[in-house]
Amino acid sequence: MVINSEEAHFFRERLLAWHVEHQRPLPWKGERDPYKVWLSEIILQQTRVEQGLPYYERLLAAYPTVEHLAQAPLDDVLKHWQGLGYYSRARNLHAAAQYIAFERGGVFPDTFEGLRALKGVGDYTAAAIASFAFNLPHAVLDGNVYRVLGRFFGIETPVNTPEARKRFSALAQQLLDPMRPGAYNQAIMDFGASQCRPRQPLCEQCPLAVRCVAFQQRRVEQLPRKNPPTPRQQRFFLYAVFQKGRSVWMQQRPMGDIWANLYEFALWETEGLPEEPAPLAPQVAARFFAEASSLSFHGVLGPYRQTLSHRVVHALFYVFQMSVDEELLAPSQPLDQRAVTAQWIPVEEVEKRIAMPKIIAQFWREKALSCR
DNA sequence: AAAGCGGGGCA
DNA sequence: TGCCCAGCTTT
Numbered sequence: 001m002v003i004n005s006e007e008a009h010f011f012r013e014r015l016l017a018w019h020v021e022h023q024r025p026l027p028w029k030g031e032r033d034p035y036k037v038w039l040s041e042i043i044l045q046q047t048r049v050e051q052g053l054p055y056y057e058r059l060l061a062a063y064p065t066v067e068h069l070a071q072a073p074l075d076d077v078l079k080h081w082q083g084l085g086y087y088s089r090a091r092n093l094h095a096a097a098q099y100i101a102f103e104r105g106g107v108f109p110d111t112f113e114g115l116r117a118l119k120g121v122g123d124y125t126a127a128a129i130a131s132f133a134f135n136l137p138h139a140v141l142d143g144n145v146y147r148v149l150g151r152f153f154g155i156e157t158p159v160n161t162p163e164a165r166k167r168f169s170a171l172a173q174q175l176l177d178p179m180r181p182g183a184y185n186q187a188i189m190d191f192g193a194s195q196c197r198p199r200q201p202l203c204e205q206c207p208l209a210v211r212c213v214a215f216q217q218r219r220v221e222q223l224p225r226k227n228p229p230t231p232r233q234q235r236f237f238l239y240a241v242f243q244k245g246r247s248v249w250m251q252q253r254p255m256g257d258i259w260a261n262l263y264e265f266a267l268w269e270t271e272g273l274p275e276e277p278a279p280l281a282p283q284v285a286a287r288f289f290a291e292a293s294s295l296s297f298h299g300v301l302g303p304y305r306q307t308l309s310h311r312v313v314h315a316l317f318y319v320f321q322m323s324v325d326e327e328l329l330a331p332s333q334p335l336d337q338r339a340v341t342a343q344w345i346p347v348e349e350v351e352k353r354i355a356m357p358k359i360i361a362q363f364w365r366e367k368a369l370s371c372r
Numbered sequence: 373a374a375a376g377c378g379g380g381g382c383a
Numbered sequence: 384t385g386c387c388c389a390g391c392t393t394t
Contacts, residue, residue, distance in 0.1 A: 044389040051380060085378025088392075122391050142389050162373065189389055198387055199383070230375065258377065310376055358379065375394080
């Protein structure tokens with residue numbers, strides 16, 4: 001789709017005028033430091049501003065410069081990231097920080113291609129940093145832009161396809177104000193977030209409505225189109241929570257699966273949940289310890305359920321206590337068969353130091369409450 | 373081209 | 384409950 005310059009001018013000017021009146025004050029607005037822009041953009045990937053804001057404040061306080069971030073242990077970065085989701089962002093953030101700090105002397109890339117080569121930086125994030133920090137003319141294409149352009153131009157192509165990506169990015173680049181790329185990108189994303197929002201958009205007071213195809217055809221709620229998502233697969237986790245004195249056995253989740261690098265308890269993944277959980281306790285214990293007789297079973301909690309983007313996880317927690325004077329028994333099956341860290345963690349350090357998936361943190365919190 | 377990867381908010 | 388969110392990476 002090629003648009004004439006008059007139409008592009010109309011779109012641009014109305015949008016920028018709207019932005020002057022309606023923009024939200026946020027800490028990264030107008031920021032030119034590429035480190036801060038980068039940090040904010042990684043946090044905001046697939047994440048609402050309200051959810052990401054406190055994480056931005058805490059991470060920036062903990063790591064004021066890219067060197068601070070690069071020198072921190074990955075587990076500390078993950079702990080700061082706990083609860084935000086998509087944990088590969090934290091791993092990539094850390095890896096990119098080390099690259100910038102140790103191989104580039106702390107100097108950020110200042111071109112689109114240089115930024116795009118950083119781990120965790122795709123087309124959107126590279127365009128955002130390039131335009132905000134360096135005023136380079138690259139148009140952002142995110143969920144907001146898809147929606148605004150899809151409605152205004154009445155585009156039928158489902159947005160979650162490679163074809164849409166090409167069409168929309170070409171369109172976005174034509175509409176970009178080459179003299180004010182940063183301001184334009186801020187404007188269209190703010191506009192999508194608060195005016196042309198997914199549900200109940202404010203069309204009656206919209207400066208673009210007079211030329212908006214979706215509005216004129218009363219199809220605002222139908223656009224942009226999207227292909228249906230793939231159904232979520234169910235997974236069933238039976239956790240064995242081994243406590244010895246004031247310590248608990250925890251292990252790190254492997255790469256290449258959900259919650260990579262976060263910590264959990266000894267895990268037995270099954271094809272389903274048992275009808276009667278409690279009688280299964282000896283079998284659960286036997287999965288991990290040959291000498292189950294030295295364990296006392298303290299009960300089972302759950303099932304807990306958590307929905308992820310492509311999975312639904314159901315979890316039961318079997319709690320066992322070992323006597324304090326007992327030496328650590330050899331697991332009947334290696335707990336670290338996935339070659340990850342496994343260790344006894346003092347109970348009082350778990351919440352402070354260990355990054356856990358939400359479903360683990362929730363169990364742990366409720367267990368602590370029920371034990372006092 | 374499709375799948376995998378979190379968690380929160382809202383109708 | 385389903386949908387969406389300042390997306391990226393792997394297969």
